[in-house]
Amino acid sequence: MAWETVIGLEVHVQLRTRTKMFCGDRTTFGDPPNTNVCPVCLGLPGALPVPNAEAIRLAVRGALALGCTVHETSVFARKNYFYPDLPKGYQISQFDRPLATGGSVSFESPERGRMQVGITRLHVEEDAGKLLHDRFPGKTAVDLNRAGTPLAEIVSEPDLRSPAEARAYLTTLRQILVYAGVSECSMEQGSLRVDANLSIRPAGTSKLGTKTEVKNMNSFANVERALEAERARQISLVESGHRVEQVTLLFNAATAQVKPTRSKEESHDYRYFPDPDLPPLVLTPAWIAEQRAAVPELPEAKRARLEAAHALSVTDARVITAEAGLAHYFESVVDAGADPKTAANWVMGEVMTTYNESGSFPVPARRLAELIGLVREGVLSRQAAKRVYSELAQSSEQDPRATAARLGLVQVSDQGALSGWVDEVIAAHPGEVARFRSGEAKLMAFFVGQVMKRSQGKADPKGVQPVLTEKLR
Amino acid sequence: MSRAAAFAAEAGKRLAAAGPLNATLHWSQELLDAEAARVDRMTTAGPLAAMPVALKDNIVTVEQPTTCGSRILEGYVSPYNATVVERLRAAGAMIAAKTNLDEFAMGSSTEHSAFGRVKHPLDPTRVPGGSSGGSAALVAAGVVPAALGSETGGSVRQPASFCGVVGVKPSYGRVSRYGLVAFGSSLDCVSVFGRTVDDAARVLSIISGSDPLDATTVDRAPMRVPKALPDLRGLTVGLPKEYFPADLDAGVAAALRRTTEKIRELGAEVRQVSLPNSAYAVPTYYIIAPAEAAANLARYDGVRYGRRRVGPEGGIRSLYRTTRGEGFGEEVRRRILVGTYVLSAGYYDAYYKKAQQVRALIAEDFRRVFDSGVDLLLTPTTPTPAFKAGEKTEDPVAMYLADVFVCSMSLAGLPAMSLPVGRSEGLPIGAQLVAPYFSEERLLAAAQVLERALDPLAEVR
Numbered sequence: 001m002a003w004e005t006v007i008g009l010e011v012h013v014q015l016r017t018r019t020k021m022f023c024g025d026r027t028t029f030g031d032p033p034n035t036n037v038c039p040v041c042l043g044l045p046g047a048l049p050v051p052n053a054e055a056i057r058l059a060v061r062g063a064l065a066l067g068c069t070v071h072e073t074s075v076f077a078r079k080n081y082f083y084p085d086l087p088k089g090y091q092i093s094q095f096d097r098p099l100a101t102g103g104s105v106s107f108e109s110p111e112r113g114r115m116q117v118g119i120t121r122l123h124v125e126e127d128a129g130k131l132l133h134d135r136f137p138g139k140t141a142v143d144l145n146r147a148g149t150p151l152a153e154i155v156s157e158p159d160l161r162s163p164a165e166a167r168a169y170l171t172t173l174r175q176i177l178v179y180a181g182v183s184e185c186s187m188e189q190g191s192l193r194v195d196a197n198l199s200i201r202p203a204g205t206s207k208l209g210t211k212t213e214v215k216n217m218n219s220f221a222n223v224e225r226a227l228e229a230e231r232a233r234q235i236s237l238v239e240s241g242h243r244v245e246q247v248t249l250l251f252n253a254a255t256a257q258v259k260p261t262r263s264k265e266e267s268h269d270y271r272y273f274p275d276p277d278l279p280p281l282v283l284t285p286a287w288i289a290e291q292r293a294a295v296p297e298l299p300e301a302k303r304a305r306l307e308a309a310h311a312l313s314v315t316d317a318r319v320i321t322a323e324a325g326l327a328h329y330f331e332s333v334v335d336a337g338a339d340p341k342t343a344a345n346w347v348m349g350e351v352m353t354t355y356n357e358s359g360s361f362p363v364p365a366r367r368l369a370e371l372i373g374l375v376r377e378g379v380l381s382r383q384a385a386k387r388v389y390s391e392l393a394q395s396s397e398q399d400p401r402a403t404a405a406r407l408g409l410v411q412v413s414d415q416g417a418l419s420g421w422v423d424e425v426i427a428a429h430p431g432e433v434a435r436f437r438s439g440e441a442k443l444m445a446f447f448v449g450q451v452m453k454r455s456q457g458k459a460d461p462k463g464v465q466p467v468l469t470e471k472l473r
Numbered sequence: 474m475s476r477a478a479a480f481a482a483e484a485g486k487r488l489a490a491a492g493p494l495n496a497t498l499h500w501s502q503e504l505l506d507a508e509a510a511r512v513d514r515m516t517t518a519g520p521l522a523a524m525p526v527a528l529k530d531n532i533v534t535v536e537q538p539t540t541c542g543s544r545i546l547e548g549y550v551s552p553y554n555a556t557v558v559e560r561l562r563a564a565g566a567m568i569a570a571k572t573n574l575d576e577f578a579m580g581s582s583t584e585h586s587a588f589g590r591v592k593h594p595l596d597p598t599r600v601p602g603g604s605s606g607g608s609a610a611l612v613a614a615g616v617v618p619a620a621l622g623s624e625t626g627g628s629v630r631q632p633a634s635f636c637g638v639v640g641v642k643p644s645y646g647r648v649s650r651y652g653l654v655a656f657g658s659s660l661d662c663v664s665v666f667g668r669t670v671d672d673a674a675r676v677l678s679i680i681s682g683s684d685p686l687d688a689t690t691v692d693r694a695p696m697r698v699p700k701a702l703p704d705l706r707g708l709t710v711g712l713p714k715e716y717f718p719a720d721l722d723a724g725v726a727a728a729l730r731r732t733t734e735k736i737r738e739l740g741a742e743v744r745q746v747s748l749p750n751s752a753y754a755v756p757t758y759y760i761i762a763p764a765e766a767a768a769n770l771a772r773y774d775g776v777r778y779g780r781r782r783v784g785p786e787g788g789i790r791s792l793y794r795t796t797r798g799e800g801f802g803e804e805v806r807r808r809i810l811v812g813t814y815v816l817s818a819g820y821y822d823a824y825y826k827k828a829q830q831v832r833a834l835i836a837e838d839f840r841r842v843f844d845s846g847v848d849l850l851l852t853p854t855t856p857t858p859a860f861k862a863g864e865k866t867e868d869p870v871a872m873y874l875a876d877v878f879v880c881s882m883s884l885a886g887l888p889a890m891s892l893p894v895g896r897s898e899g900l901p902i903g904a905q906l907v908a909p910y911f912s913e914e915r916l917l918a919a920a921q922v923l924e925r926a927l928d929p930l931a932e933v934r
Contacts, residue, residue, distance in 0.1 A: 039553055043772040045546065046533040046555060046652040050688050078768050080816070082793055089771020142776065271816035273825060276659035276765055278688055 001239070002203040005231050006211075007166045007196060008120075008158035011173060012151045013183035014127070014191035015058040021126040021150035022049030022092065029189045033132070033143035041148035043087030048277050051076075055124060055150035056099075056281065060291045062152050062182035063100030063122045065298055066173075070288050074099045074123070076278040080271045084142050085129040093125035093153075095272040099281070105156075106300065107172035110164045117169050118157030125151050146190070152182070158197065158208065163227035166196065167220050174220075175299045179324040187219055194223050199244070200234045209234075209244060214258055216250040226251035229258045302327055310340035319348050326355060332365030338372040346372065350389050362393040371400040383457050384409035413460035418451075418467045421459060425450045426471060436472055444468065477523035477567065481509035484525040484569045487616040494592045494614060496607040498530045499537040500570035507536075508567035519565025521679055526561055527611045527620035530571040531578055531654040532663065534558055537568075541654050542576045542586035545773045545780045545800030555652020556687065557621060557663050557680040564679040569617050572607030576802045577770065578628055578656045580604045581875040584866055585804045592862075594636060595899065599859040602632030602875075605666070609636040612666040613901075619676045620666045625657045626758045627879025629664035630891040634854035634903025637893040637929060639667045639920070641677055644911045645886035646691035648677075649684030655769040657762035658689075660883045670892070670921045674698045677913065693911065699918035706740030708848045708919060713748040716852035716878055724897020725853045727933040732894045732904045733851065735926050741919075746847055748838040753831050754881035755873055760815050760828035761884070766805075767812030773800065807869065836885040843909040849919055850907040852878050854891040858900035878905060888913045892920050893929035902933065 020027055023040035039047035063070050077095035103119035129147035131140050154173070160166045174185045174192065185192040194217055199209035214230050217223045229251070234244050249258040274280075297305070303321040306312050312320070321327045326347060333343040346368060354362060363371075371388060374380045379401070380388065388404045397403050404410050412418065425447055426433055436443040444465070451464045474482075485502040505525070512523050528534065531541045533551035540546045558568065575585040583591040583606025591606040593599035594614040601610040605622025609632035612620050622629040624642045633640025642664040653663050663680060667673030675698055682695035712733065717726070737743055775781035775796030782799055784791040801809070815824035842850070856877060865872040882889040887910055891903035904923075908916035 039551075042777060044533075044553075044778070045539065045541070045549070045551065045654040045772070046650075048651050048655075048687050048689075050686060080768055080771060082771065082774060084774075084776045084789060087772060087777065089774060090768050269818045271768075271813065271818075271821075273764060273768070273816055273821070276657075276689075277655075 003200045003235050004203045004205075005162055005227075006158045006199045006201065006208060007160035007163070007227060009156045009160070009166060009170065010195040010197070011154045011156075011170070012193045013062070013154065013177055013185055015055045015062075015124070015150040015152055016181065016183050017052055017054045017058065017150055019052060019054075020148035021052050021055050021124070022148055025148065027149050029191075031145055033141070033145060036145045037147070041087065042144060043089070049092060049275075051278065051281065052150060056283075057291065058182050059099055059122065059124045059150075059152045060283065060288065061180055061295055062154075062177055063103065064292050064295050065176050065180040065182065066103035066105060066119045066122065066154065068100035068103030068119055068122055070100045070283065070291075071097065072283055072285065072288070073097065074281045076275040076281065077272045078275045081268055083128070084140070085131050085144075085147070087129065087144060087147055091126060091128060092275055092278070094123035097280075098123035105169065105173055105176065107169050110168055111162055112165070117159045120155040120157050122152055122154050125153060127151050158199075163224040163231065166227055167224040170194065170220050170223060172299075175322065175324070179298050179302075180295055196223060196227055198227055198230050198234070200231065200238065210246050212244065212246060213248045214251055215248060216252075218253065222251060222253050225253075225256050226258055229256055233258060299324070299327075306330075310334065310344070312340065312344055316344050316348065320344060323355070325361070326352065329361050329365055333369050333372070336366040336369030338369040339376070342372050342376075343369070350386060354393050363389060364398075367392060367398060367400055374400055374404065378413065378460055378462065379411055380404055380409060381411055381457055381461065384411065408456075409458065411460040412455060412458045413463040415463075415467070418459060418463050419471075421451045421454045422464070422467045422471050424454055433472065447472070475509065475513045477509035477512040478506065480523045480525055481505040481567060484567070484617060487614075488570055491611060491614050491616045493597070494594060494610050495589050496573055496591050496601075496610040496614070496616075497527070497570040498540060498542070498573050498588055498607070504536055505567065505569060508569075511562070512565050512567055515565060519563065521561065521675065522565035524566045524619065525569035525617045526566045526676065527570045527572050527608055527617045528558065528568060529574050529578075529605050529608050529620070529622045531574060531623055531656075532558060532621060533652045533654065534568060534571065537571045539571070539654065540588070541578070542574045542588060543801065543805070544587045545796070547587075547780060549779050551652070553652065556649035556684045558652065560680050561621075561676070566676075566679070570611070572605070572611060572620060574607055575604035575628075576805050577654070577766070578604040578623055578625055579766070579804050579808055581627070581631055581872050582860070582862070582865065583607060583632070584862060585802055587802055590862060593859050595901070596859070598861055599900070600635070600862050602635035602855070602859060604628040604632075605664070606632050608666050609633055609638060609640070612636070612638045612668055615668070618668050619672045621676070621680070622664050622666055623653055623656075624662045624664045624883060625660045625762055626883045627876040629666060630854050630879045630889060630903070630905060631876055633666055633891040634893075634905075635859035635901065637896070637901025637903070639670050639673045639890065639892055639924075640903075641665045641667070641673045641890040641913075641917070642882065642888065643677060643681060643696070643913055644691075644888045646689055647681050647696065647888070647911065647913065649680075649682075649687040649690050651684055651686040655765075657765040658769060659765060660758075660762060662883075670917055670924050671698070673890075674917045674921075677917075681913075691911070696913050699914040699921070702918050702922050704739045705736060705919060705922055708741040709846055710736050710741045710743050711746035711842055711847035711850045712743060713746050713751065713842070713850055713852060715748055715751050721853065722857040722897075724858060724900075724933060725856065725902055728895040728897065728902040729851070729853050729904055731933055732923070732927065735923065736851065739922055739926060744847070746842045746845070746850070748835075748842065748881065750831065750834040750838050751881040754835055754884060755877055757828045757831045757835065758876070758880040758884060759811070759873060760824050761832065763808040763812030764816050764825050765812070767809045767816065770801070770805065770809055773797065775800075804869070832884045835881050839881075839885045839887060839907075839909075848908070848915065852905045852907070854878060854903035854905040858897055858902055882907055886910060888916050890916060890920060892923060894923070894927050895929060895931050895933040897933055899932075901929065
């Protein structure tokens with residue numbers, strides 16, 4: 001039988017705030033355990049939460065970027081359960097009245113082309129702390145630095161039909177949220193986490209099968225692998241006459257297998273109720289409109305604009321807009337006067353390499369534009385410019401022209417110097433000279449190459465050929 | 474010796490003498506003297522300069538432990554002061570003692586303290602009321618002129634009535650809850666006991682006002698101490714008939730009759746009104762308060778602070794079970810179970826949601842009456858004078874009904890107070906005055922007129 005896979009994703013992203021959701025502690029990643037804590041996030045007796053306005057602003061912006069309706073009134077609710085990383089014995093979240101509902105994300109499905117995924121809801125909540133099992137032998141330690149970190153939970157409709165599609169959706173969702181400045185969306189630092197719901201049904205039917213929840217994926221690639229494994233597990237269960245049970249499974253990246261957690265322990269009754277410590281969150285229509293206006297240009301719009309404004313190819317525009325930082329850098333280079341096509345090549349080449357390695361742009365956009373200008377003016381060869389770029393990226397030097405001069409890379413178009421190198425090359429290759437003179441015209445490239453080599457790349461190739469033509473005549 | 478030092482020495486003597494009441498959980502002469510020295514160092518004398526004030530032991534302080542009358546917090550010391558403590562100290566008050574209470578403020582007699590019951594200052598066989606019984610008893614015994622308690626459903630007004638002192642619950646949102654250990658967060662109010670209306674008003678004016686640390690405080694100017702009024706002319710006082718049942722204690726009924734007559738003599742118009750949904754106040758309260766309590770008390774799990782016990786089977790579940798099973802008393806466990814039950818899947822709509830709907834109806838009753846031209850309501854504070862210790866401990870519902878006249882105002886978030894208006898067979902009787910939301914100044918001004926006109930020590934018949 002042919003099976004159709006149905007997938008919906010719950011994505012938690014950390015809102016990019018300086019401080020926590022309900023108190024003033026910092027949200028810095030990687031600080032020593034239990035250093036960013038206070039009575040509120042430790043759940044000390046008498047402490048009370050106060051909402052972080054910046055977290056609300058970012059969540060609203062995220063919701064608007066995902067096309068959601070932001071509700072003028074939403075309600076914080078307590079989600080009750082006991083766990084040592086949860087200081088209050090409940091998590092402050094939102095339940096029946098979330099911040100926003102009803103959005104959609106347009107993305108490129110690898111199987112079905114451009115399509116939309118519905119966003120059921122986006123709500124704000126606080127994160128729990130972290131249990132450390134490897135710090136003290138035989139004991140579990142609790143680090144509450146992360147407790148109270150502001151999160152937005154983004155729940156998709158079960159609109160995805162394959163693990164690869166789920167991954168493509170995640171990639172687009174991440175792009176949008178990074179563009180909108182809502183979250184860093186770094187899975188490594190825990191600022192983006194994915195829980196996936198998956199079920200199968202006979203192709204062509206519409207009734208949803210029993211879904212399972214898959215957790216513990218630490219990369220988008222592993223989300224895809226985990227869902228592949230779970231899909232296979234469900235299909236083989238059903239095809240061997242068993243039923244799929246509603247369980248939570250953990251993905252093991254080492255074995256590429258999913259394993260059910262004890263299902264009974266997982267059947268929580270969270271006893272949600274409105275948090276009496278927090279009045280309903282009320283946002284005025286005017287303020288929401290203000291936030292809507294403040295949503296920056298999103299990846300799709302930027303890609304379309306770059307294609308149109310700078311005559312970039314669809315592929316180039318997509319590569320450049322994949323990362324908000326890269327696109328911004330490209331635009332800055334063009335704004336500083338560089339030719340867009342040349343700037344695109346630089347950005348997709350050297351710039352992207354250093355960005356992928358260091359996560360930063362060590363050469364200011366204006367300096368790269370100057371460097372591109374030097375190539376256009378014939379002061380530097382493209383080869384020499386790459387060396388200058390890597391020098392600028394590694395040193396504190398700023399001025400491309402000065403760096404090129406210091407490295408002795410400035411192109412030589414002086415006739416005397418060029419003649420000297422040409423003479424040396426002709427003298428060194430009598431055989432090739434004879435063949436050229438007897439009509440083997442394609443050897444010209446060889447002679448140009450030899451001159452470049454002898455000049456250590458400094459000879460202006462445009463100046464070399466006329467001299468060669470003259471002397472080989 | 475400075476005035477503050479003299480007051481501190483005197484307060485210490487009185488606290489020591491009041492020892493048999495078991496009204497205090499933590500106090501020391503050293504801390505009192507340190508408080509006096511701190512007050513002496515203040516560059517300007519605050520409005521409460523050198524006034525000794527006792528605090529219910531569910532208000533966190535850095536200098537003393539905060540136990541909430543529970544084994545689970547035995548020895549716990551807060552690293553921060555409650556907002557009300559900071560405000561009292563800034564006004565020059567001296568923190569004199571932390572007072573005994575029903576465990577986590579759950580009770581109406583201060584018999585549910587893990588550290589023993591508080592005795593009524595006039596009759597040690599009786600209860601002082603609760604849950605703020607320790608604070609009430611200290612003020613009634615003349616140990617301190619004022620004390621802070623807390624109210625969730627009458628825990629200051631009811632003991633004030635039993636002990637013959639003034640007890641004022643402000644509007645919800647008037648006083649910061651930051652540092653008040655949560656019981657029922659939508660109901661909890663730091664509240665004030667005073668020997669006189671003026672003492673209570675002065676303390677309340679200092680602790681009131683919005684607090685950036687409590688999102689439920691209302692952004693309005695702090696309450697002012699009201700100006701003295703000559704009489705009650707121009708006021709309309711409503712008597713809600715549901716609060717004067719036929720089986721009301723004879724002494725209480727007589728005291729209220731006398732109070733009503735006095736109110737008329739003082740020029741107020743008195744009229745009967747109706748608050749029909751108040752009949753549901755106790756059951757509504759005993760759904761909402763335990764539901765919130767069940768969540769609020771989840772943090773006492775033995776993981777981070779307070780008592781920690783692991784049973785023989787070991788593991789995290791054993792830690793929870795043993796810490797909480799041994800650390801909480803019976804009444805607290807009962808309310809956690811009730812609260813957990815009413816929030817459970819399948820029961821939420823029938824209990825918690827329904828209770829919230831009834832709560833809205835109860836509040837609407839008050840609004841309607843106040844909108845009809847009534848300025849204040851007068852009711853008995855309690856159905857009877859102080860009852861005997863042990864009389865209701867075996868019957869939780871009988872204990873809950875001790876709060877039958879005080880729960881509804883808590884559910885409605887209204888300011889209300891108990892004023893001593895007479896004695897029956899030697900036991901104090903309180904009359905309750907209720908005002909519209911944020912009308913504490915009107916409430917206290919009227920109470921002051923009555924206070925002047927009535928002898929609270931007079932026997933009523």
